[in-house]
Amino acid sequence: MAGRHLKELFKAFQTHDELTFRRVATEIIEEEESKHHNALARDLRRLLVAGGSPVDTGSTVLIPSPPKDREGEWDLGEVREPSRMLDDLILDPHLVADLDSLVNEVQQWPALDSAGIPRRQRLLLEGPPGCGKTTAAEALAHELGRPFLLVRLDAVVSSYLGETASNLRRILDYADQAPFVVLFDEFDALGRSRDDHAEHGEMKRVVTAFLQMTDRYNGPSLLLAATNHSGLLDHALWRRFDEVLTFRKPTVHEFRRLLRLRLRTTAYRGLDIDRYASKLQGLPHAAAEKLVSDARREAILRGGSRVEARDFEAALPSITRRPW
Ligand SMILES: Nc1ncnc2c1ncn2[C@@H]1O[C@H](COP(=O)(O)OP(=O)(O)O)[C@@H](O)[C@H]1O
Ligand SMILES: [Mg+2]
Known part of the structure; x- marks a missing residue:
C-alpha cells in the first residue's frame, strides 16, 4: 500500500x-x-x-451532498446504497457474461492503467423499458461495493441555453470525488428541453457535449447511460461509448425462470408456470414481476394462505392488456 x-x-x-x-x-x-x-x-x-451505508450517514460521517442546479433549486443527483444484485436478474447469457467481465475489469483498473490499456469506463445500456437496465446499473454498484449515484436528468435538463451542459459538468465534478457507479438514466431526455418537445438536432448537440466532456474521463467512477430509445440517435453517436450493452425482452424460457425466481419466497400450489410464461411472451421482464405481485395480492385479499392458479388467472388479463 x-x-x-x-x-x-x-x-x-x-x-x-x-x-x-x-x-x-x-x-x-x-x-x-x-x-x-x-x-x-x-x-x-x-x-x-x-461497513454500512454511505448514505445513511448517522451523525459522524460527512458526505458532500450531490450538486444542485444553478438556482440551487433541484438536486442534480441522488446517492443510494445499492440493494439489488445481478442474481436478481434473468438476462441473456451473453449479457450476463458482459456484466461479469465488466465487474472484473473495474476491479482491475489499476492493472490496465499500468499496462497503458484504456479502461472501458463509459457504457451505454440500451433496450426496451422494463428489461432491467436501471436494476442492472444498481446491481453493478452493489457487486463493486460502490455507492450508486443516480443522476436526475429532469433536473439536469434546463431550458436555459448552455445550462444543461453546466449541470452535466457539476455532476461529473461530483462523480470525481469518489468511486461511484453513476447512472444517467433515461439518457435520451438530455435532448429535451423542459419547454420543448424532443428535437433531434438539440438531442444530438447535448449528447455530443456529454460525450466530449467524458471523452477521456478516467476519474474514479464508472459512467453508465441508459436509454429506451437508442433509435432516436444515429449510430455514430452510440459508437462513441466504450461499450454498448443491449437488453432484450425475455424468451418464454426466461419467463419461466423469472416466475420461479420471483415465487421463491412464496407458498404456492398448482400453478401452471409454462402457461403463464407463454401468455407473457412479447412483454418485458417487469410484466412477470408484476404478475407475481398482483397474484400474491389476490391471494392475500381473498384470505388464502397460498398463491393458487385462480390468483394468477385473476391477475393475468390486466397484465397482458396494459401497455408496457
Ligand atoms: N432482466 C430482469 N430480470 C428480473 N427482473 C427484471 C428484469 N428486468 C426488469 N426486471 C424487473 O422489472 C422492474 C423494472 O426494471 P428496470 O430495471 O427499471 O427496467 P428498465 O430500466 O430497463 O426500464 C424492476 O423491478 C426489476 O426487478
Ligand atoms: Mg430504467
Whole structure:
C-alpha cells in the first residue's frame, strides 16, 4: 500500500470524510487485486461493504451532498446504497457474461492503467423499458461495493441555453470525488428541453457535449447511460461509448425462470408456470414481476394462505392488456 494511501486514509478519518475514505479504500483493494492478492482483497471488500451505508450517514460521517442546479433549486443527483444484485436478474447469457467481465475489469483498473490499456469506463445500456437496465446499473454498484449515484436528468435538463451542459459538468465534478457507479438514466431526455418537445438536432448537440466532456474521463467512477430509445440517435453517436450493452425482452424460457425466481419466497400450489410464461411472451421482464405481485395480492385479499392458479388467472388479463 502506497504511503499516499495511508496519509489519505488517516486524513479522511480525521475529517470524518467517508466518501474519501471509501474512495481510498477502494483504490487499495483494487491495487491488491491487481497484484493478485485475491483473498486479502476479498476480505477488505467484504469489510467495506459490511461497513454500512454511505448514505445513511448517522451523525459522524460527512458526505458532500450531490450538486444542485444553478438556482440551487433541484438536486442534480441522488446517492443510494445499492440493494439489488445481478442474481436478481434473468438476462441473456451473453449479457450476463458482459456484466461479469465488466465487474472484473473495474476491479482491475489499476492493472490496465499500468499496462497503458484504456479502461472501458463509459457504457451505454440500451433496450426496451422494463428489461432491467436501471436494476442492472444498481446491481453493478452493489457487486463493486460502490455507492450508486443516480443522476436526475429532469433536473439536469434546463431550458436555459448552455445550462444543461453546466449541470452535466457539476455532476461529473461530483462523480470525481469518489468511486461511484453513476447512472444517467433515461439518457435520451438530455435532448429535451423542459419547454420543448424532443428535437433531434438539440438531442444530438447535448449528447455530443456529454460525450466530449467524458471523452477521456478516467476519474474514479464508472459512467453508465441508459436509454429506451437508442433509435432516436444515429449510430455514430452510440459508437462513441466504450461499450454498448443491449437488453432484450425475455424468451418464454426466461419467463419461466423469472416466475420461479420471483415465487421463491412464496407458498404456492398448482400453478401452471409454462402457461403463464407463454401468455407473457412479447412483454418485458417487469410484466412477470408484476404478475407475481398482483397474484400474491389476490391471494392475500381473498384470505388464502397460498398463491393458487385462480390468483394468477385473476391477475393475468390486466397484465397482458396494459401497455408496457
Ligand atoms: N432482466 C430482469 N430480470 C428480473 N427482473 C427484471 C428484469 N428486468 C426488469 N426486471 C424487473 O422489472 C422492474 C423494472 O426494471 P428496470 O430495471 O427499471 O427496467 P428498465 O430500466 O430497463 O426500464 C424492476 O423491478 C426489476 O426487478
Ligand atoms: Mg430504467
